[in-house]
Amino acid sequence: MDFLSPSTWEEALAVKSAHPDAVPIMGGTDVMVELNFDKHRPPALIDLTRVPELTRWAPEGDGVLMGAGLSYTRIIGELAGHAPALAQASRSVASPQIRNRGSVGGNLGGASPSGEAHPPLLATDAVIELASVRGTRRVPAREFYLGLRHTARAEDELIAAVLLPRPAGPQYFAKIGTRNAMVIAVASFAIALDAATRTVGTGVGSCAPTPIRAVEAEEFIAGELDWDGGSPLAPGAVTRFGELVASVARPIDDVRGSADYRKHALSVMARRTLAWAVTDHRKGIEQCA
Structure with a gap:
């Protein structure tokens, strides 16, 4: 196995062009596990730890452009205000040691449906920036996941x-x-309320071959919310939201949980996170008043 170690972004793109079957490695929290258990033996690894652009973030427009190699620890410490759901997901990743090394770019590259970063990226309509010697393009997260561990990259x-x-x-x-x-x-869920557009975003993890959205649930609850007055949601609407979220799941039975349990857990998490988000929205309206 070859070990390639570019020191600039331009070199990294050139190396990937010359070795398209080489696997990028930065934190190594997924790649090294596969190597250690002999599940995957690529012909080459591309070490990206010396490329500084990947660990930077900066404002762009109304949002933030985050380098793919920014660690979960830094997301928690530096981007919680810019990406609350992603920061919450980052706190749930493994151990402090793994959070110091792992990154959203690694989650995206591996594309495991259980990756913590995927539901927040879907719910908030994040955009993935992909680059090669041919140029740079941006793909909405909602179009990035094409199949089991298969993406638009x-x-x-x-x-x-x-x-x-x-x-x-x-x-x-x-x-x-x-x-x-x-x-x-076993199952994961993210929700994002957008008061400006009066829309709701969702993201579901570990319940289908790819991370997915619950589009019907999003449209239903957006029409039930009192965006201006902040009135409580009817209990029936909350229950229906949970049912619609669970209905999109296509889970499997495995050692971590049954398909039925995953659907039940997903419904419960959807109702709970919706309640938390609506409570925060109502508090925001009261403070403005």
Whole structure:
């Protein structure tokens, strides 16, 4: 196995172009596990740890452009105000040591449906920046996941950054596992309220071959919310929202949980996060008044 170590972004893109079957590595929290268990033996690794652009973030328009290699620890400490749901998801990732190394770019590259970053990116309509020697393009997160561990990234492309839109309302993330920490999600869910456009975004993890949205649930609850007055949601509307979210799931039975349990847990998490988000929205209206 070759080990390629570019020191600039331009070199990294050139290396990926010359070795499209090489696997990028930065934190190594997923790649090294596969190597250690001999699940994947690529012909080459591209070490991206010396490329400074990948660990930077900066404002762009109304949002933030976050380098794909920014660690979960830094997301928690530096971007919680810019991306609340993503920061919450980052806090739930494994251990402090893993959070110091792991990144959203790694989650996107591996495209495991259980990755914590995926539901917040879907719910907030984030955009993935992909780059190659051919140029740079941006793909909405909602169009990025094509199949089981299959994404819109071409073989000669690297994941450069993620554009996180400015929050326009409350955001929440929840996940459930077989224990409280150091656990792969049995099911996960993210919700984002956008008071400016009066829309709701959702993201579902570990309940289908790819991370998915609950579009019908989004449209239903957006029409039930009192965006201006902040009146409480009817209990029936909350229940229906949970049912619609669970209805999009296509889970499997495995050692971590049954398909029925995943659907039930997803419904519960959807109702709870919706209640938290609506409470925050109502508080915001009261403070403005």
